[in-house]
Amino acid sequence: MQQSPGVKVTASAPCSSANLGSGFDNLAIALDAFHDRITVVDHDGFSIIGDGVPSDPERNTAGLAALKLIDDFDLSRDLEIRIEKGVPKGLGLGSSGASAAAAVKALDEYFDLGLSQDEMISYAMIGEIASSGSPHPDNVSASISGGLVLVTRDGGLRASKINISGDYRFLIAIPDVITENKTRAARQMLPPSISLESYSRSIGRVASLIAGFMSGNRDLIRAGMNDDVVEPSRISLFPYYHKMKRMALANEAVGVAVSGAGPSILMVCDDMTEVSPIIEGTHAIFAEYGISGRIIEAKVSGGAYVEGSPVSD
Numbered sequence: 001m002q003q004s005p006g007v008k009v010t011a012s013a014p015c016s017s018a019n020l021g022s023g024f025d026n027l028a029i030a031l032d033a034f035h036d037r038i039t040v041v042d043h044d045g046f047s048i049i050g051d052g053v054p055s056d057p058e059r060n061t062a063g064l065a066a067l068k069l070i071d072d073f074d075l076s077r078d079l080e081i082r083i084e085k086g087v088p089k090g091l092g093l094g095s096s097g098a099s100a101a102a103a104v105k106a107l108d109e110y111f112d113l114g115l116s117q118d119e120m121i122s123y124a125m126i127g128e129i130a131s132s133g134s135p136h137p138d139n140v141s142a143s144i145s146g147g148l149v150l151v152t153r154d155g156g157l158r159a160s161k162i163n164i165s166g167d168y169r170f171l172i173a174i175p176d177v178i179t180e181n182k183t184r185a186a187r188q189m190l191p192p193s194i195s196l197e198s199y200s201r202s203i204g205r206v207a208s209l210i211a212g213f214m215s216g217n218r219d220l221i222r223a224g225m226n227d228d229v230v231e232p233s234r235i236s237l238f239p240y241y242h243k244m245k246r247m248a249l250a251n252e253a254v255g256v257a258v259s260g261a262g263p264s265i266l267m268v269c270d271d272m273t274e275v276s277p278i279i280e281g282t283h284a285i286f287a288e289y290g291i292s293g294r295i296i297e298a299k300v301s302g303g304a305y306v307e308g309s310p311v312s313d
Contacts, residue, residue: 008041011106013304015087016094016142017172017266021225021257022205026151028094028142031170032301034087036095038062038102040110043080046070050083053099058130061096062103065127069107072123079110090178092260097139100127105144105304117303120144121159132183139260146303148213164300165216171267171275172259173244173282175293186261189233198229218254218270225255225268238263240289247281 012035018028048055048063057063062083070077081103087095104124108115115123124140141149141159148162194202209224211217235241238258244265245256254268269275279295286293 007110008039009106009110010037010039010307011102011109011304012037012307013098013102013105013143014146014301015098016139017092017170017259017264018094018138018142019227019230019257019260020209020266021227021231021255022202022209023138023150023224024227024230025136025138026206027149027209028138028151029148030142030146030301030303031093031172031298033170033172033296033298034093034098036087036098036102037084037307038099038106039082039084040103040106041080041082043078046077046079048081048083050085052089053083053085054130060099061127061130062099063127064130065100065124066103066107068126069104069123073111073113075111081106088174090183091174092258092262092264093172093174094139094143094260096128096131096183097124098143100124101140101143101304103127105306109306117145118156118158120304122157125157132187134187142303144304146301148300150210162210162213164213166213166218166270168254168300169269169273169275170298170300171248171253171269171278171282171295172298173265173267173286173293173295175238175240175263175286175291177263177291177293183261186234186237189237190230191233194229202227202229218272221268222249222255225257227257231258234258234262237261238265240285240291241265243288244282244285247285248278251275251277251281253278 014030015034054060087098089095101124104120125135125137205224208220212220248256248267251274252272259266282295
């Protein structure tokens with residue numbers, strides 16, 4: 001199958017924050033802070049272009065997801081994927097997932113496949129292999145579906161949107177720290193097994209987190225955004241985290257967690273939160289640790305979308 005010559009499709013996908021403390025590999029939320037854009041056009045052969053992105057599809061999350069989709073549906077490889085990176089890389093904001101999500105969304109429109117959201121997620125998560133070595137679905141689920149998403153794998157992958165009660169804003173503390181192959185390295189730092197006590201406590205926290213967002217109970221959200229399995233194993237990557245968390249909670253942040261594999265820190269805020277002292281405190285803590293950084297505000301984002309109708313190039 002091949003589109004008409006000259007047609008191009010552009011799709012955009014938002015950044016995301018995964019885990020949210022206790023929800024490792026199962027929870028993620030789409031945020032409107034940054035977006036990636038993917039444009040698909042017909043081309044003589046398969047190629048990937050974009051500033052600062054690998055041109056080898058096996059090393060590119062958008063490219064790897066695209067090839068899997070193309071091969072499964074026996075589609076033409078005569079196309080070019082143009083990547084515009086808006087989501088900063090290596091900061092725990094789902095940069096690789098946003099590219100893969102936007103690519104699959106664009107290809108679904110380009111070839112008129114009519115894929116379901118779960119099908120798009122299944123292909124986009126393949127792209128994550130290029131970044132982390134494993135096809136984890138949390139970030140791509142949020143980037144495709146939008147909002148707060150729970151991923152389950154009982155008899156097949158399913159991404160379910162969780163209704164959020166309440167008007168939450170998010171502060172993202174972003175240090176100027178780049179670690180090569182950070183996601184892959186962070187996953188290798190995880191413990192190979194945990195105790196039954198830790199398992200039970202983690203389940204309770206995830207349940208608390210989901211119930212808190214659904215009911216608007218800030219105390220349940222705060223309790224759920226804690227973790228003593230994944231975050232402690234990676235603390236050497238963000239030694240400022242505990243001090244920043246204590247500071248933000250003291251200023252009535254609803255909850256605080258490492259965003260994905262870090263090093264960014266996500267702070268959930270509501271109308272009780274004292275935002276200005278948190279911003280000032282974040283900059284002071286970064287300075288204390290000898291690093292520069294920024295803090296940005298975000299809201300919950302919708303999912304990946306096609307920009308307008310397919311147009312002639």
